[in-house]
Amino acid sequence: MPQLSQLSDVLVSQLFWLAIGLGFIFFVIARGMVPKIQATVDAREAQIASDLAAADHARKDAEAKEQAWRDTMDSARADAHKVTQDAKDVSALDTEAKAKKSADRIARKVAAAQGKIRDALTAARAEIEAVAAEAAQDMVGRLTGVTVERKDAARAVKAELHG
Amino acid sequence: MVSAKIDPMHQFMIQPIVGNFASGSPFVFTNSALWMLIVLGTIYVFMLGGMKRALIPGRWQVAVEGLTGFINSMVHASIGPEGRKYMPWVFTAFVFILFSNLMGAMPFGVVEQAHPFTVTSQFTVTGVMALISFAIVLVVGFYKHGLHFFSLFWPKGTPFFLALPISLIEFLSFLIRPFSLGLRPFIAMFAGHILLEVFGNFIVQGLRAGGGGIAISILCFFFVAFINALELLVGAIQAYVFALLTSLYISDAVNLH
Structure with missing residues (x-):
């Protein structure tokens, strides 16, 4: 086992060069370079964390904006609905009023026409009475030679007609 | 050219490249020093790839950041927020053992002069590292808690007649820590490389013998390939175990239960 048999020969040389090797790694690499490398990693992690926070913030902002937009849209839609409803109501009332007016006018016309008809009927009836009285007076005169008073004839006719 | 004798220990020989051992100088430059x-x-070159410090890292930078992040989280998980102070040593131990183990398993040996020397197969190396870890534990423990540090060995809420032997066992196991810590990575590399050497020799000898030996050669070839993969795994695991145990021992000293 050369590690044992050579020990006394190589020990000082081994220790010397090991001290140089370990010393260089410890002071130059482990204490000089490693902290810088770790600092890079830490800086990157901090950057990632802050980027994530910013992204989260932006997302919340966007969500709030979207909510606001949705609220605005909802209220606008409600407004529009109300406006159309009002317009519908107004136009319905208007139509109703117009229809009522027309109906009234028509009703008046009908009533007037009915009155005219009634008048014409009354007039015609009176005319018939007069014509009948004259005819009765004439017929009596011709048949009997008795002259009947116009008034009497009219009364008789009226009595006969109206029972 | 190739001797038929198997000498699996030859790969652990330290040979001087500049100077000689007879001088007793610490500056003798050996193959071990070269591979260190x-x-x-x-x-250093690997870590340089992580020094671009780009906000959006490339593959290399991700690999380096993965390594430092791995040690950082391990130290943080075992020691707590105070672990940051001890991270440089845990990191040093981890990367040195890891890279030594992996470099030792690289197939540079296809060029004979470039045969890798596994630095961590020397217990002088792993032993010194274990002693440094143990020294940190002792210094931190006594500096932070004074003599109260000895309460680490005293089990809480145990009757006295039980606590006394338990604390003795605890104390002994504490003293054994530097040895187990240093021997573990050394033994793993030592045993693995002997196994590779032995089965590698079986391949050559089987081919020389011919006949049934060729079948054994083929078998050993697959076995060596498997052991090689296992060596890579063991190399990473040993580095991890050393770093994890070091941070757990430091955690004992820092937090004292």
Whole structure:
């Protein structure tokens, strides 16, 4: 086992060069370079964390904006609905009023026409009475030679007609 | 050219490249020292890839950040928020053992002169690292808690007649820690590389013998490939175990239960 048999020969040389090797790694690499490398990693992690926070913030902002937009849209839609409803109501009332007016006018016309008809009927009836009285007076005169008073004839006719 | 004798220990021999051992100088530059520097250079080049410090990292930077992040979270999970102070040593131990183990398993040996030397197969190396970890535990423990640090061995809420032997066992197991910590990665590399060498030799000898030996050669070839994959896994696991145990021991000293 050369590690044992050579020990006394190589020990000082081994220790010397090991001290140089370990010393260089410890002071130059482990204490000089490693902290810088770790600092890079830490800086990157901090950057990632802050980027994530910013992204989260932006997302919340966007969500709030979207909510606001949705609220605005909802209220606008409600407004529009109300406006159309009002317009519908107004136009319905208007139509109703117009229809009522027309109906009234028509009703008046009908009533007037009915009155005219009634008048014409009354007039015609009176005319018939007069014509009948004259005819009765004439017929009596011709048949009997008795002259009947116009008034009497009219009364008789009226009595006969109206029972 | 190739001796028929199997010498699996040859790969652990430390040979001087500049200077000789007879001088007793600590500056003797050996193959072990060379591979320590190669491991060091590899770690440095790898870590340089993480120094671009780009906000959007490339693949290399992600790999380096993954390594530092792995050690950072391990230290943080075992020691707590105070672990940041001890991260440099845990990191040093982890990358040095990891890169040494992995470099030692690389197939550079196809060029004979470039045969890798596994630095962590020397208990001088792993032992020193374990002693450093243990020293940190002792210094931190006594600095933070003074003599109260000894309460680490005393089980809480246990009757006295039980607590006394338990605390003795605890104390002994505490003293064994540096040895187990240092021997574990050393033994894993030592045993694995001997196994590779032995079965590698079986391939050559089987081919030489011919006949049934060729079947054994083929079998050993697949076995060596499997052991190689296992070595890579074990190399990573040993580095992880060393770093994890170091941070757990430091956690004992820092938090004292």
